[in-house]
Amino acid sequence: MPAHTTPAANATANTRGSMACMAAGQVVFAGSGPGDADLLTVKAMRALQEADVILYDRLVSDEIMALAGPQAVLENVGKEGFGAQVSQDEINARLVAHAKAGRKVLRLKAGDPTIFARLDEELTVCEEAGIATQIIPGITAASAAVASIGQSLTQRGRNTSVRFITGHAMTGFADHDWAALARPGEMAAVYMGKKSARFVQGRLIMHGADRATPVTIVENASRPEQRVLETNLDRLPADLDAAGFDGPALTFLGLAPRKAAAALTDLKTELA
Numbered sequence: 001m002p003a004h005t006t007p008a009a010n011a012t013a014n015t016r017g018s019m020a021c022m023a024a025g026q027v028v029f030a031g032s033g034p035g036d037a038d039l040l041t042v043k044a045m046r047a048l049q050e051a052d053v054i055l056y057d058r059l060v061s062d063e064i065m066a067l068a069g070p071q072a073v074l075e076n077v078g079k080e081g082f083g084a085q086v087s088q089d090e091i092n093a094r095l096v097a098h099a100k101a102g103r104k105v106l107r108l109k110a111g112d113p114t115i116f117a118r119l120d121e122e123l124t125v126c127e128e129a130g131i132a133t134q135i136i137p138g139i140t141a142a143s144a145a146v147a148s149i150g151q152s153l154t155q156r157g158r159n160t161s162v163r164f165i166t167g168h169a170m171t172g173f174a175d176h177d178w179a180a181l182a183r184p185g186e187m188a189a190v191y192m193g194k195k196s197a198r199f200v201q202g203r204l205i206m207h208g209a210d211r212a213t214p215v216t217i218v219e220n221a222s223r224p225e226q227r228v229l230e231t232n233l234d235r236l237p238a239d240l241d242a243a244g245f246d247g248p249a250l251t252f253l254g255l256a257p258r259k260a261a262a263a264l265t266d267l268k269t270e271l272a
């Protein structure tokens with residue numbers, strides 16, 4: 001084997017067949033997807049049914065939690081916005097304690113556990129305690145939201161890259177490369193972006209972004225109560241306030257729903 005290759009770290013997660021998905025004393029980190037239970041992976045579904053204890057986040061839907069096995073003890077460790085219901089230290093301690101007690105532990109996170117989900121902190125704590133781990137990916141909110149507006153995250157001739165950014169960081173609103181984001185044709189998916197909408201608008205306009213840049217916000221993507229707000233950079237904070245979204249929302253900078261985007265292109269062609 002060449003020196004730079006290693007066996008797949010997540011090898012157990014890729015094993016198919018009738019083998020159990022979880023082992024006693026192991027922590028499985030799985031994504032629950034955006035909310036619709038039909039968007040759960042088969043592997044995450046099996047983990048839900050096998051787990052002895054499930055530590056789950058606030059955004060994991062009730063519909064998905066209803067799929068847990070009857071033996072499972074359910075622990076809601078949800079955090080909200082800038083505050084915390086159960087501290088990260090407490091979550092870490094519970095993961096280790098449950099695994100050390102020989103339980104099959106499922107740490108269920110909304111969307112994909114590798115995106116804005118503090119996965120590494122929890123993995124490190126498990127590693128330091130000598131606990132085996134496994135990661136089961138999930139459908140992230142941006143993928144579900146973009147599908148709901150009939151668009152794709154990249155498109156030949158439109159954008160060759162897309163950024164996943166967060167609206168807030170540990171110390172407040174998150175800073176980004178605003179000059180790059182303000183360039184025509186840029187596309188970004190903003191997670192946790194409701195409170196920072198006015199800040200993002202200000203930074204982008206300060207760096208020369210066109211006020212007419214399309215912006216789309218999808219609240220509760222994939223859930224029955226899903227709502228879509230179609231606006232532009234100029235109107236973003238006002239329209240978002242008026243919409244009164246109180247569910248999880250994903251903001252697309254530089255992207256309009258498919259029909260609206262087609263109408264804009266037609267208009268530009270007529271005016272040319």
Ligand SMILES: C[S@@+](CC[C@H](N)C(=O)[O-])C[C@H]1O[C@@H](n2cnc3c(N)ncnc32)[C@H](O)[C@@H]1O
Nearest residue numbers: 034111112115140141191192220221248249250
């Ligand atoms: C802490 S982040 C977790 C992201 C998650 N790991 C993922 O991959 O989707 C929480 C943010 O994800 C977004 N989000 C999660 N589920 C969503 C949904 N169903 N619809 C819209 N946005 C969602 C919102 O921006 C929310 O504030």
